[in-house]
Amino acid sequence: MSTDDRIVIKNLVKGFHTRHGFTTVIDGMDLTIADGEFVALVGPSGCGKSTVLNMLSGLDTDFTGTAEIRSRAPGVHFSYVFQEPRLLPWKTVRQNVEFALKATGVDRSQWADRVLPVLRRVGLAGFExxxxxxxxxxxxxxxxxxRAFVLDAPVMLMDEPFSGLDEFTARSLRQLLLELRSQEESKAFVFVTHNVFEAAVLSDRVVLMSNRPSTIRRVVEVEVPLPRSYDDPRLFDVSRELTHEIISSMVSTDDGGLVVGEEHARLAGPQAAR
Structure with missing residues (x-):
């Protein structure tokens, strides 16, 4: 951990009570992210990826350890992009983006100067x-x-924002995100996805999380400079590495589920340890 870290996760433990007892979702997670970094969280369903975003944002405060976004100046410290757009249906495109400024106390006199350029950047000029x-x-x-970029926050949290789109649309939005990122080099991103190629294309680092109770299984560096091309063979190499890492650590359970990481040896029995 250093003073340059924008995001600090340390000794993070998260669980919840059920009728069967206490279930631990995250069991000791440590991660730091600096300004300008793009980090993807990849792992099996239910391992706590989205929960990490909720703890960082303050939507979930029922945990032990540290999950914080460090602020260095007054203002909005993060923006959040969800899996669904979550737009207000009675407001126009422009009004939906303006609503983020209204909610964070930005003076109305500044709205046009901030909203219209962002709409042009995302390809929505003419659809305001x-x-x-x-x-x-x-x-x-x-x-x-x-709506997220107009806040000009130092951190952007993104929870599978392209998973509900067809592949052609998702690909165009990934390219857009790469372009937007190149224009805001100091912004830190935390991006949750199940798509390993998406993680490889967008990220500086990919954090592989184990099955719950989850920990960080491995961190893979994506050493491909920006700007990136979808056809770059190095991205396919990273994607294959991530896929191999995930598949090689999984074993089927009796109920048809999957377990990852250290659980493999326990369920496979004594022969697996030899």
Whole structure:
């Protein structure tokens, strides 16, 4: 940990009570992210990836350890892009983006100067006065990206923002995100995904989380400079490495589920240890 770290996760433990007892979801997670870094969280369903974002954002405060975004100046410290656009249906594209500024106390006199350039950057010029039902799912997610970027926060949390889109639309939005990122070199990103190639294309580091109770299984560096091309063979190499790491650590359980990491040896029995 250093003074340059924007995001600090240390000794993080998260669980919840059920009728069967206490279930630990995250069991001792340590991670730091500096300004300008793009870090993807990849792991099996239920391992706590989205929960990490909620703890960083303050939406979930029921945990032990540290999950914090360090602030160095007054203002908004993070923005959040969800899996669904979560637009207000009675507001236009422009009004949905303006709403983020209103909610964070930005003076109305500044709205136009901040909103219109961002809408141009995400390819929504000419659609400012359309309502969500009048535009495609991809354009709705572009609106959600604009709403997040207009806040000019030092951290962006992204929870599978492209998973609900067809691959062609998702690919165009990944490329857009790479372009937006190159224009804001100091912003830190935490990006949750199940798509290993998406993680390879976008990230500086990919954090592989184990099955719950989850820990960090491995961190893979993506040593491919920006700007990146989808056809770069090095990205396919990283994607294959990530896929191999995930598949090689999984074993089927009796209920049809999957376990990852250290659970493998325990369930496989004594022969697996030899």
């Amino acid at each position: 006065n359309h309502y969500p039902h009048q535009i495609s799912g991809g354009m709705q997610q572009r609106t959600a990206l604009a």
